[in-house]
Amino acid sequence: MSVYLQRCMGGVKGSSTTYFKKMTFGCFAPWAALELHRNGAYIAGMNYSAQNTLPFLKMHGLGNDFVVIDGRGDRPVPDMDTVRAMGDRHMGVGFDQLALIMDDADSDALIRFYNTDGSESGACGNATRCVADLLMRELVRDTLVLRTERGLLPCERVGDLIRVNMGQPVEDWAAIPLSRDVDIDALPLQGAPSAVGMGNPHCVVFVEDADAVDATRIGPELENDPLYPERTNVEFIHVLDRRTIRQRTWERGAGITLACGSGACAVAVASARRGLTDRVVTIKLDGGELHLDWRDDGVWMTGPVAYVFDAVWRG
Numbered sequence: 469m470s471v472y473l474q475r476c477m478g479g480v481k482g483s484s485t486t487y488f489k490k491m492t493f494g495c496f497a498p499w500a501a502l503e504l505h506r507n508g509a510y511i512a513g514m515n516y517s518a519q520n521t522l523p524f525l526k527m528h529g530l531g532n533d534f535v536v537i538d539g540r541g542d543r544p545v546p547d548m549d550t551v552r553a554m555g556d557r558h559m560g561v562g563f564d565q566l567a568l569i570m571d572d573a574d575s576d577a578l579i580r581f582y583n584t585d586g587s588e589s590g591a592c593g594n595a596t597r598c599v600a601d602l603l604m605r606e607l608v609r610d611t612l613v614l615r616t617e618r619g620l621l622p623c624e625r626v627g628d629l630i631r632v633n634m635g636q637p638v639e640d641w642a643a644i645p646l647s648r649d650v651d652i653d654a655l656p657l658q659g660a661p662s663a664v665g666m667g668n669p670h671c672v673v674f675v676e677d678a679d680a681v682d683a684t685r686i687g688p689e690l691e692n693d694p695l696y697p698e699r700t701n702v703e704f705i706h707v708l709d710r711r712t713i714r715q716r717t718w719e720r721g722a723g724i725t726l727a728c729g730s731g732a733c734a735v736a737v738a739s740a741r742r743g744l745t746d747r748v749v750t751i752k753l754d755g756g757e758l759h760l761d762w763r764d765d766g767v768w769m770t771g772p773v774a775y776v777f778d779a780v781w782r783g
């Protein structure tokens with residue numbers, strides 16, 4: 469059985485001291501911590517070797533939380549049982565998605581995303597921004613390109629925020645994917661929602677008051693509707709004005725989350741497509757605000773990212 473060891477600020481000896489002092493003063497060097505774990509370390513009074521250990525970072529974007537694992541080179545990567553075990557909020561670490569960083573010849577890195585239930589997703593906007601921040605720090609650059617299942621995504625630092633181009637929305641019903649040819653802005657479902665693909669499927673439900681919706685009841689019903697053969701993420705929204713939208717999210721494979729980046733892109737697209745908002749909008753999610761700009765070269769999303777801790781999973 470896997471055992472989860474949380475980092476203990478006072479319990480690390482030797483060369484790690486400097487790192488943790490830096491942490492205390494807010495200067496971050498996340499990969500330094502991973503190197504420490506990789507080489508085996510004395511943590512929280514336990515001496516263990518690097519064998520069967522999986523170093524990871526915990527990060528979040530607006531409370532949409534992630535375990536981030538660096539699988540580049542010959543570093544260890546989790547199997548599916550480990551992904552599910554880590555995702556358990558009571559018996560494991562807990563996350564909305566696990567982001568696995570891999571080598572890629574044509575970009576700065578490839579990222580794969582896994583939901584809490586172990587299913588893989590082609591897109592995760594907030595985790596993409598988190599990984600972009602990590603790698604920009606590592607490469608000492610303010611721009612880079614990440615590959616996800618949907619292609620190459622340019623990322624940039626904008627002050628304290630991270631921006632990613634999530635690409636153009638998928639509007640072809642078969643590619644979203646839907647199970648049949650229907651009007652994507654009036655789906656034959658309750659509330660006539662819109663369908664948008666952002667490398668993953670979304671169902672955008674326009675309601676009077678997103679805060680009043682019973683998302684834990686309606687979310688899973690829509691997630692599993694046969695119209696979406698690969699299930700769907702669900703966004704409940706109401707438009708506040710032409711530049712502001714309120715959004716709550718039920719995520720495929722993860723349930724209620726405090727924010728969903730690809731979902732925010734889908735919301736910006738669906739709402740502009742209906743003529744309700746401009747192409748530049750601020751979206752108010754439970755965990756904070758994202759800024760969306762649907763340009764000719766794709767949907768750009770800007771928002772904050774945060775580090776929570778680093779630790780080692782023992783298998």
Ligand SMILES: N[C@@H](CCC[C@H](N)C(=O)O)C(=O)O
Pocket residue numbers: 532564565581583588589590591592593594595668669701719720721722725727728729730731
């Ligand atoms: N939180 C994400 C979306 C994660 C993937 C989703 N649950 C799916 O299965 O498609 C985001 O920020 O985009």
